[in-house]
Amino acid sequence: MDYTRQEFMAIVTGRELKDGELAIFGVGLSMLAGYFAQKNHAPDLMAFTEGGVFGSTPVGGLPWGIECNRISANATSFTNAIDALCVLVGSGRCDVGIIGAAQLDKYGNVNTTGIWAEDPPWKAGRYTMPKSRLNGSGGANEIAVGCKRYIIMATHEKRRFAEKVDYISSPGYINGGNDREKYGFPGGGPSAIITTLGIMRPDPVTKEFYLESYFPYTTIDEVKENTGWDLKVSPDVKVVPEPTAEELKNLREVDVTGSLRKK
């Protein structure tokens, strides 16, 4: 079967979404994974974006943004940011979200704000400018706080998978265990990290992410080498089933511009 790693990641992420759920998608990869699920196996997945764009499916290619014309052409409702992010997501009402990560750590914390050359703020005890300034949390913070569960998608590279992120833009399990309870988060936290190499899940007690399964084209050793913490591996670790022809067909009908096919 001919597919890219990005395509596999999108399909595996899509498999996490169930019919009838209320879901919020971000822009880019996460939106493709979500609309793939809707097309493939979850026709009654109810999707909206953080702009409060409800009920739409993209027209004419991958949307440039969560508010652009490609996602607005057949919407059934346009509301606003507070409605989508605070009322429906931050409140704990939304079933599932998908977010991306520039950097993430073993407790599922996500950094999309900055990468520091030397000590990051939590280590330095002061907030200096990052070497590399990123986009900030956007609406991912609300998804991390409020969605009943959410999925983190990231290209599996050692520099992205850190022992501890430089900056928590969107909280996972923070320092592990029941740390989320300290802040009263209504959401349950990240249920999976889905990468270009495999699927990680949080340990039910420590909340440290371990390898649950890996993709057919890689090995456990390769996954561990590309992870910045000492990755634990499930005793029942499995190989993730390859995309079916049907899945690939449905994904490509969503990804009409082929943005995931670039290798």
Add this chain to the structure above:
Amino acid sequence: MDYTRQEFMAIVTGRELKDGELAIFGVGLSMLAGYFAQKNHAPDLMAFTEGGVFGSTPVGGLPWGIECNRISANATSFTNAIDALCVLVGSGRCDVGIIGAAQLDKYGNVNTTGIWAEDPPWKAGRYTMPKSRLNGSGGANEIAVGCKRYIIMATHEKRRFAEKVDYISSPGYINGGNDREKYGFPGGGPSAIITTLGIMRPDPVTKEFYLESYFPYTTIDEVKENTGWDLKVSPDVKVVPEPTAEELKNLREVDVTGSLRKK
């Protein structure tokens, strides 16, 4: 000149409103006074109701309510209660409001909630049921808290004009002086009580309402007799100028159903 006391009261209230101001009107008498002002001398008075009905003038008679078809027929915007009452009024943004009163006191506190047969709650130290249950504050509380100034309209009767109201539904100057500051109210408080007999204004320091002027058909003694507290009278007390023919004409064009003409 042939007019009713209600008509005079409405005209005198209307005279308090200035061109270009942002004003909120309640239902009934207060709305008639407001739209009279708009028609008579303040064409750019910007009016809205607590329903968030903006820019309209009544069609086909006195509106039954601040949301009804008679006030909705030519509106330029329909928003909602939070927008009108909290964002525009409670915040301190609105210039002027007009409210009614079932009972009011010398500090301009208004009761529209209940009349007690014996000791009211503040005296009894407990909250018993009133003998006569009234409507509650509606949106008048927000007007009292937030409007830069507001006008209280009431038929001048001793039982309505109490030393101290049974229940503060909408706060005037509470116990007088700077009492409003305790609660950080953004609005300035009631600027006038306009009755069927005259105009009362708050003393700048004590905030006790005194008689500033009275209507040509009454006397200072009659006003005092109909007031439940020992009403002070301005040394410069004046007689309020009678409605002009123009004013009456304009009022009656607003009050097409003649609700104020019933004697």
Add this chain to the structure above:
Amino acid sequence: MRNKLITMKDAVAKYTWDGMTYAHGAALPVGSDSIAFGREMVRQGRKDLNLISNCNSQQSNLLAAVGAVRRIEVGFAGLEVYGFAQGLRRAITSGKTICEDFSNGSIPLRLLGGALNWPFVPATINVGSDEQWCSADNPDEYPAKNKMPEVTDPFTGKTCYAFNVIKPDMAAIHVTMADIYGNAIMLGTEWSRYELSRAAKKVVLQADFIVDTDCIRQFPNLVRIPAEIVDAVVYWPMGVWPQCSVGVYDSDEEHMFAMNKALRTEEGTEEYVEKYVTSYQTREEYLDVIGKDKVDKLNDNPTTFLMDPYRKWILSDDEIKELEGR
């Protein structure tokens, strides 16, 4: 997306129960409220309700008059130009119904707080008034300390106040138009229907018209209540009667007064219920109860032009019957 069109009878049977916290919506005492839904609740004998009424309307007036309301939270308990709500007034004065007073701004803010899942809402209104100091839930404590308790502003150290939030078990909301999935358009003031639709755990819409989803896609900015948060849709023409639905029908002045007068007494209420609540089984019979001439007259009013842009998408009664209960 699932077809959510069900009958009024089924909606009330499925989404209401004795003792529940029920909210109705509600554009003020003369405007859009899900009054037909309230009639059906009376028909099905619901009782012991904890009512969230931003404003009283003829619905809360009726529910209180028949003795179905244990407690009400309300910002305004009257009927505007139509006077005091006599059914509600009787229930409160007799002690049958406990009335916790707020204002017309604080009820929707507390619903918004519920929608946002906030611990509390900062209170800058109602403070210093007897809405703060009088609590029907704790009548022995005056001034009440916990109805709107103190909170310290962490930025200035000043004393401020807080409201608790509201999360009704269910809200029955009147809308002008809805599609079968529950995408809804309101004409006229929203009042607190947006906040109500988000704060309530379940949402049932009562619509004047069922429209094709093409109408929804043409006017997505008007769809302030999207299907995603709606559980059921009920089609009920003239469902706000005797109040008005802006853009559709006017309020029925004569019936407003007559109804309110009837609800003033127990006997009047019984008679009213017999004549106007239990007297019909179908939508057609309901319209007959109002009377054809009256319906025509109320539908001829100065706001009907507001419906013009949407008329071509209205489904017929036959089409709706076909879709109901699928």
Add this chain to the structure above:
Amino acid sequence: MRNKLITMKDAVAKYTWDGMTYAHGAALPVGSDSIAFGREMVRQGRKDLNLISNCNSQQSNLLAAVGAVRRIEVGFAGLEVYGFAQGLRRAITSGKTICEDFSNGSIPLRLLGGALNWPFVPATINVGSDEQWCSADNPDEYPAKNKMPEVTDPFTGKTCYAFNVIKPDMAAIHVTMADIYGNAIMLGTEWSRYELSRAAKKVVLQADFIVDTDCIRQFPNLVRIPAEIVDAVVYWPMGVWPQCSVGVYDSDEEHMFAMNKALRTEEGTEEYVEKYVTSYQTREEYLDVIGKDKVDKLNDNPTTFLMDPYRKWILSDDEIKELEGR
């Protein structure tokens, strides 16, 4: 009601000043923002701005690139699929611009808090993250204590957190349609434009179309920004370019990338400003700068049907010129 139509030049001269707290609105980095207004601010040399950007857009990207931004509060600093905002990134990384990070939900909530004149807004988002602990305004304090300080929930005694509120000096808000009084209709997501219009001390609208007030009276429920809170209206076609205005024109993919690339360097920025900011005097010249073919292409997109119900009320350029500056 007063005619508030004025020229872009006059609007920027009258309602902006150096050092002000300026907010732009703003439907996300690719959508409706008052970008033409921002270009005019650059033309008039505004500097030392405290920028409130729910999201970065090409406007904040440009203003930061030319060095006009002292400080920015932002929920998202990128350009979605178009990548990092290179002008803003350069300004932040070089230390020219201080960036105080929040999220896309917390900025509008803080604007809502400003609109409500609240002392603070309960914070249930951003807490426990570095949005709470990192403060660019107080960089020496980690974890920051006062960016989102503790507040005690008076109902449960639990520790909660609070946001401060935002009240910009002025907001320039893009809308699809406005009448000459400032009644405005937005198509597509409002994002935080409702909150912004209420939180700001002054409001200037930048509209794609000027419509007759009859359009406003036909669709009052769409008028989420009423004339009563608007200070000035500016007509500027294609004013969101190179981003999109839903229902009207698409985003200009080519220019989005080119502009962002140019803003990456000082030299590129200078060149960009010369070519696309100071190169026109009139609306006609502005459209020429974009290019007729490009304009036509962008106006032919899958959302244009959303404008259909309103087209008959659009005023012509000649009618608008007649009304401007009266």
